[in-house]
Amino acid sequence: MRAVRKSSTIRADEYNGMIKKEAEGRCMFSWLRLSFGIAVLFSLLIPAFSWAHGIAGKRFFPTTFQVDDPFISDEFSILINHIKQSGDEPNKLTAIDIDYSKRILPNFGLEFHEAYLHLDSNGDGSANGWDNLGVGAKWQFLTNAEHETILSIGTDIDIGGTGAHQVSESFSTISPTLFFGKGLGDLPESVNFLRPFAITGAIGPSFPTRSKNVTVNHDTGETDTEHNSTTLTWAFSLQYSLMYLQSFVKDIGLGVPFNRMIVVVEFPMQTNLSRDNKGQTTGSVNPGVVWAGKFMELGIAAEIPINSKSGENVGVLGLIHLFIDDLFPKSIGRPLFQ
Amino acid sequence: MQILRLRAAVVFFFLWSFLVLPGVSQGHAFPDHSDPKVGSTVSGSPADVRIWFDGDLEPVFSTIAVQDSGGKRVDKGNGRVNPSTPALLEVSLPRLPAGTYRVIWNVVARDGHRTTGDYTFAIK
Numbered sequence: 001m002r003a004v005r006k007s008s009t010i011r012a013d014e015y016n017g018m019i020k021k022e023a024e025g026r027c028m029f030s031w032l033r034l035s036f037g038i039a040v041l042f043s044l045l046i047p048a049f050s051w052a053h054g055i056a057g058k059r060f061f062p063t064t065f066q067v068d069d070p071f072i073s074d075e076f077s078i079l080i081n082h083i084k085q086s087g088d089e090p091n092k093l094t095a096i097d098i099d100y101s102k103r104i105l106p107n108f109g110l111e112f113h114e115a116y117l118h119l120d121s122n123g124d125g126s127a128n129g130w131d132n133l134g135v136g137a138k139w140q141f142l143t144n145a146e147h148e149t150i151l152s153i154g155t156d157i158d159i160g161g162t163g164a165h166q167v168s169e170s171f172s173t174i175s176p177t178l179f180f181g182k183g184l185g186d187l188p189e190s191v192n193f194l195r196p197f198a199i200t201g202a203i204g205p206s207f208p209t210r211s212k213n214v215t216v217n218h219d220t221g222e223t224d225t226e227h228n229s230t231t232l233t234w235a236f237s238l239q240y241s242l243m244y245l246q247s248f249v250k251d252i253g254l255g256v257p258f259n260r261m262i263v264v265v266e267f268p269m270q271t272n273l274s275r276d277n278k279g280q281t282t283g284s285v286n287p288g289v290v291w292a293g294k295f296m297e298l299g300i301a302a303e304i305p306i307n308s309k310s311g312e313n314v315g316v317l318g319l320i321h322l323f324i325d326d327l328f329p330k331s332i333g334r335p336l337f338q
Numbered sequence: 339m340q341i342l343r344l345r346a347a348v349v350f351f352f353l354w355s356f357l358v359l360p361g362v363s364q365g366h367a368f369p370d371h372s373d374p375k376v377g378s379t380v381s382g383s384p385a386d387v388r389i390w391f392d393g394d395l396e397p398v399f400s401t402i403a404v405q406d407s408g409g410k411r412v413d414k415g416n417g418r419v420n421p422s423t424p425a426l427l428e429v430s431l432p433r434l435p436a437g438t439y440r441v442i443w444n445v446v447a448r449d450g451h452r453t454t455g456d457y458t459f460a461i462k
Contacts (some may be wrong), residue, residue, distance in 0.1 A: 055366070058455045145454070189458070192377070225353035247369045248457050259370075287348030294392060326365035329449035 004066055004202070004235050004268040016308045017254040034062040053325050057145030058248050059183035060241070061200060062290045063299050066268040070150045070181035070200050072109040072138045074099050074324035074333045083303060083315025095131075103335040105324075107140040111156070117167045129164025132172075138179070148183030148198070160209065170213070171228060179206030185248065196244040203235030205273065229274040235283075236268040243292065262290045264301065284308040286317060297321035367393040367425075367447035374459040381435040383461055386440050387413070394424040399446035402429045407438050436461050 053073030053167070054061040063069050063077060079097040084090070094117075101111035115131040138154030160172035183198040185302050208228035215224045240263045270282035288301020303315035325333035372389040374380045387404055402417035417429035427443060442456040 060366075060368075165415065234410065243368065247376060248455055251375040323365065326449065326451070329365075329455065 002232050004068070004270065005179065005311070013331040020118075023090060032312070044268050053323055054150075056143050056148045056150050056183065057147035057182065058185055058244065059181075060243065060292065061150065061181045061183075061300075062239070062262050062264070062292050062297055063319070063321045064200070064237045064239075064290065065266055065286055065288060065319055066284075066301060066303075067200060067237045067266050068177075068202050070140075070152055070202075071138045071143075072103055072107065072152065074101065074103055074109075074328075074335075075321060076324055077297075077319065077321040080318040081303065081315060083311060084313045086312040089121060089124070091119050091124075094118045094120075100139075105337055106335045107143075107156045109138055109335075111136040111138065119167070120124050128165045129167040129328075130162040131159060132168045133160045134158045140177065148181075149186045150179075151337065152179040152180040153177070154179065154309070159329065169208075169228075171207050171208050171210035173208050175204055175206040175233065177202050183244075185244065189218050193245070195249050196241045201234075201235060203234045204232070206231045206233060206270075206310065227274060227276050229272050229276065232271045232273055233269070234271065235266070235268040237264055239264050257291050260292050262292065264290055266301070275320065280309060282307065284310055284315075288317065290319070295323055295327050297323075359418075365393055365447065365451050366411040366450060366451045367391040367395055367445050367453065368453060369443075370425075372441070373458070377459065378398050379460040379462055381462060383432060386428055388426060388428040389441070389443060390423075391427065391445065392424045394448045395419045395427060396446040396450075397421075397424070399452075400427055400444065402432060402441065402443045404429060405440045405442065406434075407440075412439065422462045433462055447461060 016093075051136045053075065054063070054069060054071045061069065063075065065079060067169065069075075069107070072203060077097075079094040079095075079099070081097070084092050084140075095271060096116045097113065098115070101109055103109035111134075113134040113136075113215045117125045117127075117129060119132055121127075134156055136154055138152050140150060140152040142151040144150075153158050156175045156177065158169070158173040160168075161170050162168070179200075179202045180251050180320075181198065181200040183195075185195045206269070207230050210228055211227045212228060214228075216222070217224070242254055242258055242263070246252065264287075264320035265285035266288070267283065268283055271281045272278055274293045283306050285306060286301045287304075290297055290299040297319065299317075299321070301317040301319075301321035303317050305311035314321055323333075326327045327333060351433060366393065369376075370392045372387070372388045373385055374387065387402065389402065397419040400419050402413075403411055404413040406412050409435070411435060412432070412433060414430040420426040438458055438460045440456055440458050440460055444452070444454045446452050
């Protein structure tokens, strides 16, 4: 659970700095990853009870690409992000985000996320490795069926030092976030064709646990200070559900697979709140489409940077998302406690 | 090595998910199509309203009702899941005058997930 998936926040300059770091053979916190695996396995073995995912009244909110869901559910997703970075040191970045969330109570759950990063620096070698392990908790405190509204709060912690040194930060980041989802199905019938619209979003700060990194050049004795910024994440998605149109507004004769599609445009943004570069905003506009089946979602989107600081090339996002609560409704897809 | 572990984990999860367990699950039930169609205008009063879902329904917990524009219930009160087609929810109608009618449904899929919805159709 995090407001904006990490792959969207990696810029070329940051990543090129990472690749220069001396690699260490093994991650000193590999036990955390092992614990994550055991936790997932444990949660898969415990039976609980089944509840709905991402639904408020008639509205089904799909999982989207880089803007986190406003709801908590049992789900597993893989997001593949590929983008070509320009600049002095051009490269190609491929990130594979893996997210798993598990409800402990019907409206409260935990989420674990990891990302495998691969950077190909055009003939200058490549860097691979796992990013830091992320752990979050989310409480869906309001679900209003009549007004198709969901509100949640959560906190996510990217645990510094748990990833490969070449590609991850040595400090942690704490991100408390407010999530929201609102369908427009309660609009009057005079504007019927606006009723399939919905908006979801997330807003909250991200605090680094260390304000700066100081490195010493052993040859020259010079020090280099890099400030770790506090940022404000503000991300939202605009959705038009053909499912909703077809089922609740007007059957316009859409066939398979269009009758289960949702057109999505995401706007994942981050604004710097720290002294250096205060007010600078990075982000992208991600137009795409999601197909929601009974047990899984598939999605594809473009990732268009909003300014040169965010990148100069258009990336591609691919989503594979499994509804664990639908796949395993009588066992692992249920909350641990009612 | 890490790539191999990732691939192995992903392959294992997908094999497990799609080859072993989906056969016993049902998922949420969403409407596939209906008669009269959602948002349509029909000539003459239909004999019944029927909604086909994309999964089987629990008969005991699934309901359907039809209301006129004033909110008064006008169906015959015999809404049911069709015994021979468990994904079909239906209710009979008396002869209705021209007007706009709202169909309200509430279903529980075989896995216990509840979904609700409504739509209108008109008789001219």
